[in-house]
Structures are given as structure tokens and as C-alpha cells.
Amino acid sequence: MWALLVLIGAASVSAHLEDLSFDGQKVFRVIPQNDEQVEILNFLASMMEVDFWQPDSVTLLRPKMQVDFRIEAEKSFDVEDLLKESGMEYQVLIDNLQAALDAQFDSKARTASHSYEKYNNWDTIAAWTADIAAQNPDLVSRSVIGETFEGRPMYLLKMGKSGPNKKAIFMDCGFHAREWISPAFCQWFVKEAVETYGKDTVMTTLLDELDFYVLPVVNIDGYIYTWTNNRMWRKTRSRNAHSVCIGTDPNRNFDAGWCTAGASKSPCASTYCGSAPESEKETKALADFIREHLSTIKAYLTIHSYSQLLLFPYSYTYNLPPDYKELNSIASAASKELASLYNTTYTYGPGAETIYLAAGGSDDWAYDQGIKYTFTLELRDTGSYGFLLPESLIKPTCEETLLAVKYIANYVLEHLY
Amino acid sequence: ELPPSHFSAGRAAAVAVGYLRYLRGGPGQGLELRALRRARRQDINDVGHKYYLELELEDVLDKGRTVNCTAEVLYHLGSKGTAPDVQATVQGELRSTEEADKEFYHRIRSLEKELVAENIPDSQGNVPPELEPIHLLAWAASGYVIWQNSTENTKFHLAQVKHVKQVKRSDEDLQFDYVLLLHEMVSQEVIPWEVTVLWHPQRGARVPRDRRQPGHA
Numbered sequence: 001m002w003a004l005l006v007l008i009g010a011a012s013v014s015a016h017l018e019d020l021s022f023d024g025q026k027v028f029r030v031i032p033q034n035d036e037q038v039e040i041l042n043f044l045a046s047m048m049e050v051d052f053w054q055p056d057s058v059t060l061l062r063p064k065m066q067v068d069f070r071i072e073a074e075k076s077f078d079v080e081d082l083l084k085e086s087g088m089e090y091q092v093l094i095d096n097l098q099a100a101l102d103a104q105f106d107s108k109a110r111t112a113s114h115s116y117e118k119y120n121n122w123d124t125i126a127a128w129t130a131d132i133a134a135q136n137p138d139l140v141s142r143s144v145i146g147e148t149f150e151g152r153p154m155y156l157l158k159m160g161k162s163g164p165n166k167k168a169i170f171m172d173c174g175f176h177a178r179e180w181i182s183p184a185f186c187q188w189f190v191k192e193a194v195e196t197y198g199k200d201t202v203m204t205t206l207l208d209e210l211d212f213y214v215l216p217v218v219n220i221d222g223y224i225y226t227w228t229n230n231r232m233w234r235k236t237r238s239r240n241a242h243s244v245c246i247g248t249d250p251n252r253n254f255d256a257g258w259c260t261a262g263a264s265k266s267p268c269a270s271t272y273c274g275s276a277p278e279s280e281k282e283t284k285a286l287a288d289f290i291r292e293h294l295s296t297i298k299a300y301l302t303i304h305s306y307s308q309l310l311l312f313p314y315s316y317t318y319n320l321p322p323d324y325k326e327l328n329s330i331a332s333a334a335s336k337e338l339a340s341l342y343n344t345t346y347t348y349g350p351g352a353e354t355i356y357l358a359a360g361g362s363d364d365w366a367y368d369q370g371i372k373y374t375f376t377l378e379l380r381d382t383g384s385y386g387f388l389l390p391e392s393l394i395k396p397t398c399e400e401t402l403l404a405v406k407y408i409a410n411y412v413l414e415h416l417y
Numbered sequence: 418e419l420p421p422s423h424f425s426a427g428r429a430a431a432v433a434v435g436y437l438r439y440l441r442g443g444p445g446q447g448l449e450l451r452a453l454r455r456a457r458r459q460d461i462n463d464v465g466h467k468y469y470l471e472l473e474l475e476d477v478l479d480k481g482r483t484v485n486c487t488a489e490v491l492y493h494l495g496s497k498g499t500a501p502d503v504q505a506t507v508q509g510e511l512r513s514t515e516e517a518d519k520e521f522y523h524r525i526r527s528l529e530k531e532l533v534a535e536n537i538p539d540s541q542g543n544v545p546p547e548l549e550p551i552h553l554l555a556w557a558a559s560g561y562v563i564w565q566n567s568t569e570n571t572k573f574h575l576a577q578v579k580h581v582k583q584v585k586r587s588d589e590d591l592q593f594d595y596v597l598l599l600h601e602m603v604s605q606e607v608i609p610w611e612v613t614v615l616w617h618p619q620r621g622a623r624v625p626r627d628r629r630q631p632g633h634a
Binding site: 118119226227231232234249262264269270271307345347348349353354355356382383384385386387388389390391392393 | 538543576602603
């Protein structure tokens, strides 16, 4: 590792950070755990120009402190390797500073500009995750939890005011490619969080007391496929051995009664459960993250469409979960909250009897891992437009859904375990 | 007695709505299910399962206007290829579509080139206003297919009109050849279905020919 440091140091002597363009420059966030790791950062700062965003100066570095710094493009890969080798906890706050800056200055001029009231393609969403984190560093940070089958980074947004020992709620969207309103809701949620923090008492308390992990699109490859080839695609885009048929149903791919009901063993079927639980890179990445953060994650929400349902475990069996009574009353109240805005009726209940028996779902898996408050939301509508929900309905759908999610989050906060 | 939230009640309701869309639907009229109020199931030995439903339906073109409906859906035992029997009574009046129907009829008859369209709604859920009647006629056509092909283990919805082509006729009917995408909820398959629809302002919609599109992966 010290050899690496020397190499970086040698290369740095000639470089300088005074370039006018910030293209490719990265901003890292690290938390040195001990004096040794602080030393590494000190050494780094002495060998090359490190622009500290927090704290202001290298002399203020202490263990357990959140440290943000900017590094020029060519150095960023070496620095990342160094951080990995040192075992220091780190994340890439801003992947490409120039892109983030451009976004701030001329967001209207961009070719496919982001809108919360339109369906955004993946490139737009990816860029948005970088921008929203860059614009709200106190509330949002972005990380990568894994890669899709086709090699795309899976971005996760962590929302919340920094604090010690915070519990968290995990929410994902875009499991199924054609359910476009789902990623739209995750984006809406993030927007509401950053825009109403400090203004809305409930949201402020939620973000102060809890962290929200928001995965805007789980099945990125599939989502892109619905934009480029087949609007009705559902599954991932992974290749299946011994078959011309592509893809696995990610919500049949979890280790919860895997493939015992409501799922198909045929790779050509829309509900193909996969070759094994977590056979998909996307589901494995999600499951790994949750397992790694199990002690802090107290609720799991997964957003789908359509049918206007609020479901809780189990779907893999007709048996009721131990927390049935409590989950049922939360679902009832959350549905009421949702309906209060535009009278949209949601049906709620355990998955198996409310929609169908289906094994391998992420919600059942999360519940059996010990995450008590687990819900699947199926958003608007009930079949008139189905997957093709008009863009004009994105706003009302998201507004009402937000009420339900805030209700659930608030309940979780008041019943932490 | 069934809780209306139980999936079997919802599936039977979808069949009833499909049936009603076929019977009452047209370019000027679209019905959708607003609420399932009550559901009862009766198991009849050697015959099948019969569902008694109380539904509230909404006029898509006149939202806020609802009618109540009672329906009976009988799924035959060993339902190999037999459509469920449906009886439905609508209480109250639906908006009259006479004017809209006449206007649509004359507009299409006077087209020089046969109407051709695809992807209704489009990916973003948009339907151009002039194609809305074609969209609603597709609902009526899909209603027939859904009614005829439903079992207790299926729940169909019209996902999209993939393609529609008008076919000029020498008689009084309008003819449209549709390729409809039907979403089957339980298997989650989206199935292309070729449907020929005949329509006339007085005679309503009829489906003389329909088939699952062959060669679908």
C-alpha cells in the first residue's frame, strides 16, 4: 500500500488542480476510523493537491470525522484503490464534478432534461442521482451497491441528516421494467425530501431521525429495454443457460419459498424464478446491501404498479405473518391517508389472498430477515391504462403515494425496535 | 360471502366488466370499474363456481358519473375452453352517445384512406384526442376477448392497442382489424391478440373473428 502511495505521490508532483474544467473530477467522502487512517489522508494531502470540502483543512482531520475532498480526474482511480486497500469507509459523493456543475447552470438546456412530471430515461435518471446529491450534500449522498447484468452501476441514494446510530428505511423502485410510475415515485420522494426539509415538520423529523435508502431503479437493464425495444418487458435482461429466452423475474428471485408457487421454472416465462435464489446480479446486490445493514434497516418498501394495492407478507404462503394484526392496521391507515387526497381507493392485505400466491418476493424475504415493517405498493391505476399511466397522472399519483409512505415512515419512527 | 379484497372476487369482476364493455361499449362509451362493493361465491356441484357481484361502474368520458351494477359470473367446471356465463344488470342511465357515435361513424366513412394507427396509448400514456374513439372501441373488443377467455385463474386487462387498421366494407358496418396486447395478471404475460371488430351506431360492436397471434415467443 505504501508503494501505491509513493507512486501516486510521484505522479502528483507534476499535476495541479487549477484546471478550469472539472471534467472527471471526483469528490470523495471518507470516514477515517483511527489515527492510522487519518495518517493516510495526511500523507495523501501532502503528496498531491487535495481540495478539502469538509473540514476546511487537513489539519482538522480527526478519527470518526466525515471528510469530503475533491480530487482531479487522473488521480481519482489511484485514490480510490488506495482507499479500498486501506479498508477505509468511503463513497463517491460526486462522480463527475463538471457534469454536476453543468446541471446546476443550464439544466433546462440539456437534451433529455429531467422532469418529475415526466417519465425519464435511464441516462437522465443516472445524471439526476449525481446532481441531486451534489446539490444537497447535507441530505443526500449517492453510492453504488452493485452492477447490473449488462454492467451498469446500481445507484443508491442515502437521504437524511447526518447523525449517530440512525435507523433506516429502505425503499426501492423499478423492479419490473414496464412499471414506469414506480421509478417516477422514487424520484418524486427524493425531490419532496430535499425541497420540504426544514419546511414540513413531518419530513424534517423523518430526515433528522431516520435515514432513507432509496434505490430509484433496481432493474436498470430492463428499464432501458422498455425504452428502446419493448415497452411491455418485465424481467431482467440476463442470459439464461440452454435457452434463447432472456431474463428472470427479479421479484420471484429472492430466497423466500423460492419457486414453490406463482413462479415459473421456464426461462421463457414472465415469472421465471431464475436458476437459483439471487441468481441475478441486481437481486444479489440488493440482498447483500440489506444483509450488510440489517441492524439498522427497520422497514422495507418496494414500489410496483399497477392495481392500487398495499400488500404485506406473506405472498409465498397463505399463512399469516406473526405481525399480521399490526401490519394490517398500518396498511389500513396508510390506505386511508392515501385516499384522503384524491379519493383513490387502495385495497390492502397479505399478498397471497389479495393479489396471488407468489414465492420469491423481496418483501417476504426482507420480512423473514427480521425487517418487521415490510410493504409492497402497487400504484395506479386498476387497469384502464395499466402500465401506460399518462404522464399527467404522475403528479397526483406521487402526491397521494407520498402520504402513505410518510405515514408508514412516521409509524416506524414511533415504533422503533 | 367474500371480502371484496380477495383476489377471486376481483377476477370475477374483471370478467363482468369485460362483458359489459362488449355489450355497452363503443367509440363514444367506455366503462371502468370504480369499486367492487360486495361479492359472494357459490359452489354448485357438478356445474362450477358462481360469483354474485355488486359493482360500481364509471363512465370514462364523464368521470364522476357512476352507475351501479349487479352481475353473476359462472365459471364452468373443468373450464376447458368454455367461456364463463355472465349476466349483468345496470341500474340507472348511462350517458347517451348517439351524437358522438353518429359523428364518429361519418368521420370514418368519409376518410379517403383507411385509418391506420399504432401504440394507443403510447409509451408515455398519451392518446391523441382523434384516436380516443378507436381506443374505446378497442376496450369494447377486448371486453369480448376477456370475457370469452377468462378462468378463475386469470385476470385480463387491455394493455395497449399495438396496431389498428380500418378495412373498408361494402355494407353499413365499420370494420377495424386490431392487434391488441392483453396483460394477464396472474402469469404476468402480455399476449398479442388479433381481433376483428365490426361496429355500427345502432348495431353496436361485434367480434366475428379473434385469435391469439401465432408465433408469439
